[in-house]
Amino acid sequence: MGPVEFIVLAFPEEQLRVPAVEAVMGLRKTGNVRLIDGLVVTKTAAGEVLAAEFDEFVELSGLLTHREAARLIGPEDVRESADLLERGSCALLVLVEHVWAEDAAIAVRAAGGRIAGSVRIPADRLGVA
Known part of the structure; x- marks a missing residue:
């Protein structure tokens, strides 16, 4: 298995937009990453935090039906992710395996090594918008 990463994709409204959903669906199609788990988290205008499985959304239904799918994103992940959201917004929480690095x-593990860590560098730190 390649490196696995937990990603929070935040959006400024409580409803998911079609391009965002299409982008997540495209992850599976490219074969570069494997979608292991996912949730939709909403922070309502009143501050209430709601979490929903992908299958509760017609647009996301079936994304996690493959044999590798696992329920690994838990309540603590939802709470921490919700802290990143403004009221009246939502996020896609995705756990992906970087298949391209598998x-x-x-080879590293076969040589007795291990992936000791990784750091995601935000695009704004690289001067990319």
């Missing part, structure tokens, strides 16, 4: 990870 061969390197296998």
